[in-house]
Amino acid sequence: MKWTVPLRSSERRCERPRVQRSGYEAAAKSFVASDLDVNVSGRSFLITGANSGLGKATAQEIANRGGVVHMVCRNKGRAEAAKEEIVELSKNQNVHVHIVDMSSAKQVWEFAQSFSQSNDLHVLINNAGCMVNQRELTEEGLEKNFATNTLGTYILTTALIPALKKAKDPRVVTVSSGGMLTQKLNVDDLQFEKGAFDGTMAYAQNKRQQVILTERWATQNKDIHFSSMHPGWADTPAVQSSMPSFHAKMQNKLRTEAMGADTVVWLAVSEAAAKQPSGLFFQDRHAVATHLPLAWSKSTTQDQDKLLATLHELALKFKP
Template sequence: MSLYQKGVFVIKGLREFTKSGYQAASKSFVESDLNKDASGLVFMITGANSGIGKAAAIAIAKKGGEVHMVCRSLDRANKAKDEIIDESKNQNVHVHILDMSQSGEVYKFADSFSADHGKLNVLVNNAGCMVLERKLIGEVETNFATNTLGTYILTKQLTPLLLRSEQPRVITVSSGGMYIQKLNANDMQLSKLSPFDGEVSYAQQKRHQVILTEELAKQHPNIHFSSMHPGWADTPAVQNSMPDFHRRMQGKFRTPEEGADTIVWLALSEAALKQPTGSFFLDRRPQSLHLPLAWTRESKQDRAKFLKELDELAEKLKPK
């Protein structure tokens, strides 16, 4: 990251990604957008036991939606489920245990869920990780396995189920960190990055997610795809993975509910469906995918190479 990129990113972040940025943007929100009865609609949210995933689950459950929480820890998921039910007064909340970094298990879960359920209206790809040291799961780096590969496989495998529903939606929670990363198509798992940097890895994968959202939107015009940036929200993930950043930004963080607002808007509102599929959102508005003069645009060839290699890796890891 150049000094220019860092400077522009910090200025943009302090102006738009903080609590004050949310407060300024929210003045233009249309309150009636979320006057929605979600009864009869089925929602899946990965990473729904804490942070913005949990906040989104509560908001959707309050609207009457059937919520399926996909989480890694049974104890944390069940505790969050009880809290979601208690706050929303909606008993139709369900827990599924899945480690998104385990590609074979993601395939099995998606196939099992599809066999057991008649429809899925909205998929929210929220689960993510930032492991600061390079760790491998088989031949796949852990951050990449969770943030890019797991998200891709789950979305791809659930697409037929989504297409059974009227106006299905897929929402992927990316990050503003993607603004400082250009797609590295020649080393998509950053195996040559030395020393390994978990924050760079995470930001690169958030760029992956935005690209995948655009490409899947082209492939499946009957599904409304979107990616979004929740802003800088005070969540356990930020506290644990970025303690220095968390300490410096005290007083400026959004609440998890503020971070989740655009997820809920994208999942429920008719206004969201009027926006172009494949767009990237912050505070209910489509955003540019690149900072000015930051040189982060990939070539068509690099994008095609990334997509081809990702799909080949996903197929290779598919259970026989």
């Protein structure tokens, strides 16, 4: 599942045309078609949230190109139905389903450890996400947005880095959101325990955290190519259910799921993407700034260090 949080006031006026369908269509005029004319047979791709929306569109495109696809999903019925459709359209039988709740730190640890023992991995695509509008705790006592979007992504990625380092041309792609441009990292309230809860703001905070993690992972692991990206405003089931008024207002201007997933696929399979510096933030196959002009959203190195330390401590707490 993937939501892209709308920007506000001046940010919205500046960004809106670029993130809509029309922005993709304009950008696509400069795409190099041959970038995606690739065969990835023998390469293994793990995609979280792969049964619908951008995750499913990404899984389909990779299966079409012969890749081994590992779909990490929460709901078995929907996952199996999506797998059946992907296999039918791609004629690729190398599509596998793994049932994992990304909001459960223990489940993510157990899956990552088990997966890396029995599978090769070339590309990890962190796509799963949630935007819960009321503050809700998981069974492990964690705020659900943070548990899914930030801690789950952190645990899965760090646990699979050793497996990725064994592969040729390993990559990690994390699907973030332009909503993070509205947020400055707040390490003093990662689980939104203070003040009134705002699910949209919490989600955008998580997306900012993912971009910072991507930058740090790239610095720490020079032999793996890391990237994060902004899919634009896409018409996905998650947007329809979690942001109904926004969807109703913008429906005709939203990107298709394939448009939203295009840069994910490009980052995951193309040679052109691998030639880009590691750790960058992309939109429509181009690296873009992680902060708006005036840069009020920039965080200190100390705050970023605190984020990493807190996630490390929390992750170890739930490690089997």
